[in-house]
Amino acid sequence: MGPVLAGVLQLLALMAALALACKPLGAYMAKVYTSDKHLRVEKWIYKGIGADPDTEMRWPAYLRGVLAFSAVGVLFLYLLQRLQGHLPGSLGFAAIDPDQAFNTAVSFVTNTNWQSYYGEQAMGHVVQTAGLAVQNFVSAAVGMAVAVALVRGFALPHSRLRSSGGTPIRTGELGNFWADLVRGVVRILVPLAAVAAVVLVACGAIQNFSGIHEVGQFMGGTQEWNGGAVASQEAIKELGTNGGGYFNANSSHPFENPTPFTNLFEIFLILLIPFSITRTFGSMVGSVRQGYAILATMATIWVGFVALMMWTEFSHHGPAFEAAGGAYEGKEVRFGVGASSIFAVSTTLTSTGAVDSFHSSFTGLGGGITLLGMMLGEIAPGGVGSGLYGILILAVIAVFIAGLMVGRTPEYLGKKIGSREIKLAACYILITPALVLVFTACAMALPTPANSMTNSGAHGFSEILYAYTSGANNNGSAFAGLNADTQWFNTTIGLAMLLGRFVPMVFVLALAGSLAEQKPVPVTAGTLRTDKPLYTGLLVGTIIIITGLTYFPALALGPLAEGLA
Amino acid sequence: MTTDVKKQDSMSTGAFAPHQDPPTGHKAPEGRVGAGLFDPGQLVRSLPDAFRKLDPRVMVKSPVMFVVWSGSVLTTVFSFTDPGDWFGWTISAWLWLTVIFANLAEAVAEGRGKAQADTLRKAKTDTVARRISGSTEERVPGTELRIGDLVVCEAGDVIPGDGDVVEGVASVDESAITGESAPVIRESGGDRSAVTGGTKVLSDRIVVRITTKPGETFIDRMINLVEGAARQKTPNEIALNILLASLTVVFLLACATLPPLADYAGTHLTMVVLVALLVCLIPTTIGALLSAIGIAGMDRLVQRNVLAMSGRAVEAAGDVSTLLLDKTGTITLGNRQAAEFMPVRGTTEAQVADAAQLSSLADETPEGRSVVVLAKEEYGLRERHQGELAGAEWIAFTAQTRMSGADVGGRRIRKGAAGSVVAWVEERGGTVAPDAEEITRRISEAGGTPLLVAVEDARGARVLGVIHLKDVVKHGMRERFEELRSMGIKTVMITGDNPLTAKAIAEEAGVDDFLAEATPEDKMALIKREQAGGKLVAMTGDGTNDAPALAQADVGVAMNTGTSAAKEAGNMVDLDSNPTKLIEIVEIGKQLLITRGALTTFSIANDVAKYFAIIPALFAAVHPGLDKLNIMGLSSPDSAIMSAVIFNALVIIALVPLSLKGVRYRPVSADKLLRRNLTIYGLGGLVAPFIGIKIIDLLISLIPGIG
Numbered sequence A: 001m002g003p004v005l006a007g008v009l010q011l012l013a014l015m016a017a018l019a020l021a022c023k024p025l026g027a028y029m030a031k032v033y034t035s036d037k038h039l040r041v042e043k044w045i046y047k048g049i050g051a052d053p054d055t056e057m058r059w060p061a062y063l064r065g066v067l068a069f070s071a072v073g074v075l076f077l078y079l080l081q082r083l084q085g086h087l088p089g090s091l092g093f094a095a096i097d098p099d100q101a102f103n104t105a106v107s108f109v110t111n112t113n114w115q116s117y118y119g120e121q122a123m124g125h126v127v128q129t130a131g132l133a134v135q136n137f138v139s140a141a142v143g144m145a146v147a148v149a150l151v152r153g154f155a156l157p158h159s160r161l162r163s164s165g166g167t168p169i170r171t172g173e174l175g176n177f178w179a180d181l182v183r184g185v186v187r188i189l190v191p192l193a194a195v196a197a198v199v200l201v202a203c204g205a206i207q208n209f210s211g212i213h214e215v216g217q218f219m220g221g222t223q224e225w226n227g228g229a230v231a232s233q234e235a236i237k238e239l240g241t242n243g244g245g246y247f248n249a250n251s252s253h254p255f256e257n258p259t260p261f262t263n264l265f266e267i268f269l270i271l272l273i274p275f276s277i278t279r280t281f282g283s284m285v286g287s288v289r290q291g292y293a294i295l296a297t298m299a300t301i302w303v304g305f306v307a308l309m310m311w312t313e314f315s316h317h318g319p320a321f322e323a324a325g326g327a328y329e330g331k332e333v334r335f336g337v338g339a340s341s342i343f344a345v346s347t348t349l350t351s352t353g354a355v356d357s358f359h360s361s362f363t364g365l366g367g368g369i370t371l372l373g374m375m376l377g378e379i380a381p382g383g384v385g386s387g388l389y390g391i392l393i394l395a396v397i398a399v400f401i402a403g404l405m406v407g408r409t410p411e412y413l414g415k416k417i418g419s420r421e422i423k424l425a426a427c428y429i430l431i432t433p434a435l436v437l438v439f440t441a442c443a444m445a446l447p448t449p450a451n452s453m454t455n456s457g458a459h460g461f462s463e464i465l466y467a468y469t470s471g472a473n474n475n476g477s478a479f480a481g482l483n484a485d486t487q488w489f490n491t492t493i494g495l496a497m498l499l500g501r502f503v504p505m506v507f508v509l510a511l512a513g514s515l516a517e518q519k520p521v522p523v524t525a526g527t528l529r530t531d532k533p534l535y536t537g538l539l540v541g542t543i544i545i546i547t548g549l550t551y552f553p554a555l556a557l558g559p560l561a562e563g564l565a
Numbered sequence B: 001m002t003t004d005v006k007k008q009d010s011m012s013t014g015a016f017a018p019h020q021d022p023p024t025g026h027k028a029p030e031g032r033v034g035a036g037l038f039d040p041g042q043l044v045r046s047l048p049d050a051f052r053k054l055d056p057r058v059m060v061k062s063p064v065m066f067v068v069w070s071g072s073v074l075t076t077v078f079s080f081t082d083p084g085d086w087f088g089w090t091i092s093a094w095l096w097l098t099v100i101f102a103n104l105a106e107a108v109a110e111g112r113g114k115a116q117a118d119t120l121r122k123a124k125t126d127t128v129a130r131r132i133s134g135s136t137e138e139r140v141p142g143t144e145l146r147i148g149d150l151v152v153c154e155a156g157d158v159i160p161g162d163g164d165v166v167e168g169v170a171s172v173d174e175s176a177i178t179g180e181s182a183p184v185i186r187e188s189g190g191d192r193s194a195v196t197g198g199t200k201v202l203s204d205r206i207v208v209r210i211t212t213k214p215g216e217t218f219i220d221r222m223i224n225l226v227e228g229a230a231r232q233k234t235p236n237e238i239a240l241n242i243l244l245a246s247l248t249v250v251f252l253l254a255c256a257t258l259p260p261l262a263d264y265a266g267t268h269l270t271m272v273v274l275v276a277l278l279v280c281l282i283p284t285t286i287g288a289l290l291s292a293i294g295i296a297g298m299d300r301l302v303q304r305n306v307l308a309m310s311g312r313a314v315e316a317a318g319d320v321s322t323l324l325l326d327k328t329g330t331i332t333l334g335n336r337q338a339a340e341f342m343p344v345r346g347t348t349e350a351q352v353a354d355a356a357q358l359s360s361l362a363d364e365t366p367e368g369r370s371v372v373v374l375a376k377e378e379y380g381l382r383e384r385h386q387g388e389l390a391g392a393e394w395i396a397f398t399a400q401t402r403m404s405g406a407d408v409g410g411r412r413i414r415k416g417a418a419g420s421v422v423a424w425v426e427e428r429g430g431t432v433a434p435d436a437e438e439i440t441r442r443i444s445e446a447g448g449t450p451l452l453v454a455v456e457d458a459r460g461a462r463v464l465g466v467i468h469l470k471d472v473v474k475h476g477m478r479e480r481f482e483e484l485r486s487m488g489i490k491t492v493m494i495t496g497d498n499p500l501t502a503k504a505i506a507e508e509a510g511v512d513d514f515l516a517e518a519t520p521e522d523k524m525a526l527i528k529r530e531q532a533g534g535k536l537v538a539m540t541g542d543g544t545n546d547a548p549a550l551a552q553a554d555v556g557v558a559m560n561t562g563t564s565a566a567k568e569a570g571n572m573v574d575l576d577s578n579p580t581k582l583i584e585i586v587e588i589g590k591q592l593l594i595t596r597g598a599l600t601t602f603s604i605a606n607d608v609a610k611y612f613a614i615i616p617a618l619f620a621a622v623h624p625g626l627d628k629l630n631i632m633g634l635s636s637p638d639s640a641i642m643s644a645v646i647f648n649a650l651v652i653i654a655l656v657p658l659s660l661k662g663v664r665y666r667p668v669s670a671d672k673l674l675r676r677n678l679t680i681y682g683l684g685g686l687v688a689p690f691i692g693i694k695i696i697d698l699l700i701s702l703i704p705g706i707g
Helices: A003-034 A040-049 A059-082 A098-109 A125-155 A177-202 A230-239 A260-284 A288-315 A319-324 A336-349 A364-375 A386-405 A419-445 A457-472 A487-516 A533-564 B002-014 B041-045 B047-052 B063-081 B086-123 B218-227 B235-256 B258-265 B271-281 B284-303 B311-319 B327-331 B349-360 B366-379 B418-427 B434-445 B477-486 B499-509 B520-532 B544-552 B564-569 B581-619 B624-629 B637-661 B670-702
Strands: A212-216 A222-226 B128-133 B136-141 B150-154 B163-167 B169-173 B184-187 B200-203 B205-210 B306-308 B322-326 B332-343 B393-395 B403-408 B411-417 B449-457 B460-473 B490-494 B513-515 B537-541 B555-559 B572-574
Touching: A003 A177, A003 A260, A003 A288, A003 A336, A040 A177, A059 A098, A059 A125, A059 A177, A059 A487, A098 A125, A098 A487, A125 A177, A125 A230, A125 A260, A125 A386, A125 A487, A177 A230, A177 A260, A230 A260, A260 A288, A260 A336, A260 A386, A288 A336, A288 A364, A288 A386, A288 A533, A336 A364, A364 A457, A364 A533, A386 A419, A386 A487, A386 A533, A386 B235, A386 B581, A386 B670, A419 A457, A419 A487, A419 A533, A419 B235, A419 B258, A457 A487, A457 A533, A457 B258, A533 B235, A533 B258, A533 B581, A533 B624, A533 B670, B041 B047, B041 B086, B047 B086, B063 B086, B063 B235, B063 B271, B063 B284, B086 B218, B086 B271, B086 B284, B086 B637, B169 B205, B218 B284, B218 B306, B235 B258, B235 B271, B235 B284, B235 B311, B235 B581, B258 B271, B258 B581, B271 B581, B271 B637, B284 B306, B284 B311, B284 B581, B284 B637, B306 B311, B311 B555, B311 B581, B322 B327, B322 B520, B322 B581, B327 B332, B327 B490, B327 B499, B332 B349, B332 B366, B332 B449, B349 B366, B349 B403, B349 B411, B349 B449, B349 B460, B366 B460, B403 B418, B411 B418, B418 B449, B418 B460, B434 B449, B434 B460, B434 B499, B460 B499, B477 B490, B477 B499, B477 B581, B490 B499, B499 B513, B513 B520, B520 B537, B520 B544, B537 B544, B537 B581, B544 B555, B544 B564, B555 B564, B555 B581, B581 B624, B581 B637, B581 B670, B637 B670
Parallel strands: B322 B490, B322 B537, B490 B513, B537 B555, B555 B572
Antiparallel strands: A212 A222, B128 B136, B128 B150, B150 B205, B163 B205, B169 B184, B169 B200, B306 B572, B332 B460, B393 B403, B403 B411, B411 B449, B449 B460
């Protein structure tokens, strides 16, 4: 079997598995977020954190919950790293420097998982397991909670989505953040991650608390290998679209991702919730077709990107490429070009950022595809939760333009898109481009940041552009090559991650609140149908054109200049 | 037989109905709305205004064009620092042209309104009012009138202000406002008491109570509206402006952050080039035309003699999902017409027709005339003139007897309301055939009005047959309602008829629903019910008792013939008083939104080609690979940038006619509309600039010393 065919077959297998899993999981998640009942363990948690899971929150209250919880998360993680030297189970590693500790804390709380440290050389068991792994769960659950709040904004008040002790939901109420957060962890992420961890262990990923082993090398000399709770962290790393590896080599490390099967399984985990949540959305707004339309939009972009990536990686010219049958540099031989392409596209189109190959070593255009994937705003299918709310914001923009073209004040899912809604959506789409472009320009304009580049020319520029794109869009993957552990990069990328995560959430929740206050407009033949292929096509077009126009000059100077040379 | 009496009553008042049968929506072959004329000469005439609008305090109202304006200032300043750089001067010149073209579009749109305002001002000459104070009359300037003042107007006087007639009847020439030269009757009391300042009394004498302050009269408001002085941005326009502003910010960021990137790549970008890139990317096409589109939308209404009191109402018209239409005058012709002669047993149709015709010759009501017409058309009975039949005695129709007839050669023939005729027959000892009652009942059930025809001759008094009077649905209404349905608009017929009659007419006309025996309260309740379901409701009305419903409706169109209370309550006034126009108003509202959406799409889609022109021009020198993006094969970097800027400016002028006329609108479903507009303005917007820029580049490269 040729490598191209192998890649295509893996892609088809992956799509089949996702198609099977999305519907039941999506429907289950809808049930989780609309259920009236609390599990016993959940009641204990509510009692422990002193939250009343039955109070309905308006958007400012919901937002306060999100921000307060995340602020505590950042602070806790920061302190944990700063105090590492004094903690037990730290494998003898010292405290992390302030700028790197800030960067790492923000990185894991924002679901980015950008790592300016080498996992096996800096973080002990306690930080990895009690700090980073915990955030892998809760940061993902926060994203899902915000997405669900937005969905409620669209769905309310015409369908009652959560009864709170029998009292009817008033307009403008978006649910309860603490209930959404806890349920996301307890009923969705933990059970799925547990199953996934067992599968990974069964396939050879490691799971222990052993120390550092010194191992002899084939060619003489020794190297150090860490043990650790790798499989469990790997499971939530992919499932929660986190991406922060236990080891620096991330998913190309055989302890994290031992076989071609685990590789495909990890891609499956990455895509599982982001695709499934479209079904949750459809169920909650009372029209599964609307969910399918969003799913189709995400899937179109994802498949298109995978096809492009495979094409550039397999067909690149040059003696080395032709001899190897594709662009093999930086890719694991056990996965091959095809599977690495699928992984690279999936990890950059979701806000995961785990890597099983080195994006820097992809062909010039291939590197550009990973960059563009993140620049789309992590929406196809995007991070858990964040992918859905991101694409819904773009759907609002697309509906506004298209709605005008059918001669009505635009409306989406029965809610009118007026100036308030457009203002919030417009602010949302401004944030990440502003962060990426301004920070990149600053880094290029200042004398020192460029010293971190490993390469010169267009490729060197791509390293910096990639770093900020990855940070502001909460992806977390690196182009490799850039020495990001400097005060400048730790601080600016930390800021990009922080602002790139929470400022958009403010607008999302404000939009949800504004929508939830609206009386729904009934659907007539004069209503723009947002559950038809035509609209899906329009949405894909809007996403590609708006993103493309924003980043075209920057891309031209980086990957395009390199790829077309 | 109570319902019969009621119907007969309505028939008799029909005789005095002032409404002419309003023209039915005659169908132009393509696009009923959007036939506004565009005269290129307007561009030249509006040029001075376009320059006046370069004032930054004016420019700042349009964020997109303000950025272009600032860019023009910047490039001009930079060109002064390097006066030998012809490229900088050329770009600056075209950027200024871009701004001027945008201003020109707005000025042309406003110019059309100004012409109308001037005509109106002529009507608003300073009038002298004859104010009644106590028992005397004093002459005061019209501007000193206050609400509640009573003024006298006699033949030849111009009415000094808006008000209601409280005494007398007069014929009034309202052509100053409506353009309609035929005089109208205004009388105290009832629904035709409102008079408008600036109109002229032609005969008789009326006393008017002033209801508006000077400066706020109908004509003043009209002038403000058509001139655009009262124009405020509409909600949707504001939303679109926000979106355009945010896109502008995104592109501003993309351009502002480019210099350090370019410096790293080894090339220096001049301010002129950066501004050129920015102007090409921001949505200038829609930004330039947005305000013209809005003004032109209001103007299209004015051209149809509809005054919208706010732009908000025009937008709401596009969103309407329920139309309340009055039966009489909108769906049916104003009057019932004879449709059939139905004999009782023992009589022939021809006999009934003959008797009906004879008895109707003295009936001058439209219903009576229709009997004569039917007899002629269906039974070939020539209309006999009253003089032809010697010795005949004619009995004219009156509201009291509710009968008309003739006594000819020993035959006494009568025709009229069932109750009256039955009474007449029984008085004369005759009997009413049992099947006459049966036929009457059938006609009533079918929604018609039965008129009995009876005769008294040698054989005694008896009923001969029944005339079936029907409401006649206007030609083409069914198709119109079909179109409305495809647009997702529900039509509800409002009528005072009983449910049976209403149902029959509703079915014949093809409306979706009807409200029978409607009282103003019923109407109000219906509107509120629809609105509670999230629907927007449009209606027309003219009476004072319509006022609350007009105010409650999202689009309330008051008839100009109506009372001032109705005009005050509605948010539009139809000067032609044609209720069918509601449908056109909805279409104009939709067309306004579609034009905005189409040009926004076009504007954004244009950017793709401009990147393919400019990016290789900027960077191919340092990254030769990027020359592959020069798919248009533009001759030189300078020419590429200039071509993009020139195309960007010219496309504004090219689209001025479209933005004034509006995108062609056809009443089809949203899906079809989207598919069509997306193809034309989306795909067209992607492709057109590739061609346009290439052509401009070819022309530029012909200029010696450049290509």
